[in-house]
Amino acid sequence: MDWKPDKSLQIPVYIQISNYIETRILNGEYPSGSSLPSERALAQELDVNRSTIVAAYDQLRSLGLVNRIKGFGTVVTLAATVDGDIKRVPNWDEYVKGGFLHLNNPMTRQIHKSVGSDKPYINFAIGELSADLFPAVLMQKAHNQLDMSQYLGYEHIQGNLRLRESIANHLQTYRNLSSTASSLLVTSGAQQALQLIVQCLLKPGDSVAIEDPSYSYSLPIFHSAGLRTYLLPVEQDGIDPEQIVSLYKQHRIKMVFVNPIYQNPTGATLTSERMKILLEISTKYGIAIVEDDPYSLTSYDQTPVSVLKSMDQDGSVLYVSSLSKIISSGLRIGWIAGPQSVIHRLTDAKQQMDFGQSNYSQWIAAQLLSSAELDNHLMRLRIGLERKLHLTINALRAELGDDVQFDAPRGGIHLWCKLEGEWDEQQLFNQAIENGVVIAPGSTLGSKSGCVRLTFSKVDDPLIRPGIQKFAEAYRAVKHRR
Ligand SMILES: Cc1ncc(COP(=O)(O)O)c(C=O)c1O
Known part of the structure; x- marks a missing residue:
């Protein structure tokens, strides 16, 4: 050469x-x-x-x-x-x-793969409703009542006006929360609202606090955006807000992400005393709070729980929610309520991403939220979820006895279980899949302490016992095999 x-x-x-x-x-x-x-x-x-x-x-x-x-x-x-x-x-x-969005955790990827699989897995890993809990009749009615002569072009990027008005009324009625159509942005589920917040309001190197364990922990969006995440352990009463002060002093935390009611995965609910302290700390140090609230309408005793945002006098909280856990996850309707400047910034980003939400699903959602039958649906949903929880607990007690520990939640769709003894998480996950059941291992949600999440909302009632049986067999097979 x-x-x-x-x-x-x-x-x-x-x-x-x-x-x-x-x-x-x-x-x-x-x-x-x-x-x-x-x-x-x-x-x-x-x-x-x-x-x-x-x-x-x-x-x-x-x-x-x-x-x-x-x-x-x-x-x-x-x-x-x-x-x-x-x-x-x-x-x-x-x-x-390449690409800047990190990949999901491999076990999370496998969980998502199981959803579209031909194999009839009994799925305790996916956070959605079973067919009998979806309001299919209500949805059909909403569809039949649609006026198809509505404008068929791009929707208002912030969201269909009638839908935003319905969300504002819904928030007032069901969550004691005042908002207006102009302070709301309709998103593709709560997921996109979280994405938009991370991408538009924070920059690489910023520090944020998230709950441990948590759904937030399972999302690669924080690390993809170059954020530093600090963990707030979740106790029976939710996070201890005082810990935010020391995180702020050490790392200048800019934002705290909380899922205060029937938290994913622990089912814990932040007490109103802790909510008050959290808001005081937020306004004392100027730390923004993101309240992620997909579950507050699922209280089994049918009594409403106060959301953090309803106590927020100073505008420190961005409120995120969606219809996924109460009506339909496939409709992909979520929203964020916050100050105008934030809503405008996120709306601009949403325009760049997808030009706004599908008008069809927004019309359906508006129809459903203003339906007089919504209340009945929600009552039926809560009864159905509580029934599934009890079936799951009874099956666990029968199959695993004292080998499994949990605190039964008072709402929501998840049961956070601690399994006794020595066992390997990956082996348990693989063995469960081999047995035909999918579970969410604790580490996918940030836990280091031998836990698994059993999400009972998607499993049909008659399959809960056989599913738990298969899970228990997997656990017995991998226990001590290290
Ligand atoms: C706490 C929490 N936030 C957000 C989401 C995302 O839900 P979606 O985008 O369907 O509204 C989930 C889904 O499981 C969740 O558990």
Whole structure:
């Protein structure tokens, strides 16, 4: 090789080498399937370090030109067409390693995969309702009553006006919370509201506090956005707000994410005393609070629980909720209530992301929220959820006795269980899947203490006992097997 890299140039040497070899490959000097010189030989020939050649070959691999095969070295992967042209296929494996959104935890990915699977898993891992708890008749009625002559173009990005008015009325009636159509943004579930908050109101390096364990912990959005997360342990009465003060003093916490009522996964509810202290701390130190509230309408005793936002006199709380856990997760209707400046900022981002929510699901949601039959549906839902909880608890007691510990929640859809003894989480997860049942291992939600989350809302009543039986068998099989 006569050519040598020019070390006096601004272009890094490894890029020069990669460019040079790329040209030779495209010229057909190294045909598909041929091997490039070994790293050592080329380093000697070009008078550079071997690590420079490694970097150059890595660059060629990321361009989709070569593969590095153990035992064979670096092999050209370009395919020539019949007429001799060279085809350069994008290296999708490299693309998928890029991108700024981190991947979900592998077990979380497997849980989501189980949902679309052909196998009839009994699913205690997905937070949605079983078919009998969805308001199918109400939904059909709402659909029949729709006036299809409504405007069919893009909706108002902030959300259909009638829907926002219905949400404002609903919040007043059911959650004692004052809002107006202009202080609400309709989102694709609570999930998108959380995404928008993270992306628009925080910047890389900012510190936030999240509950441990929590749904927030399961989301890669915080770390993808370069945020530092600090954990607030969840006790029976929710988080201890005083811990936020020390986190603030040490790390200048900018925002606290809480799911105060029937928390996912523990089922804990923040007491009203703790809510008051949390709000005092927030206004004393100027720390924003995000209240994520998908579950407050699911109290089994049918009495409403006060949401944090209803006590917020100073505007410190951004309130996030959705219809997913009370009406339909597939409708993808959520919302955020907050100050105008925040709503405008997030609306602008939502326009960039998806041009606003589907008008059809917004019309249906508006119809459902203003229906006189909603109340009956909610009552039926709460009774159904409590029944599923009791079926789950009875099955656990019968199958696992004292090997399982939990605090029964007073609302919501999750049962947080601690399993006795020595067992490996991954083994339990795999064995449960093999037995035909899916569970959410505690670590996917941030727990380090031998816990699993059993979400009972999606499982049909007659399948709860057999599902718990399969889970108990999996636990017995992996206990002590380490
Ligand atoms: C606490 C919490 N927040 C947000 C979500 C997201 O729900 P969705 O986007 O369906 O409203 C969930 C879903 O399980 C949840 O448990």
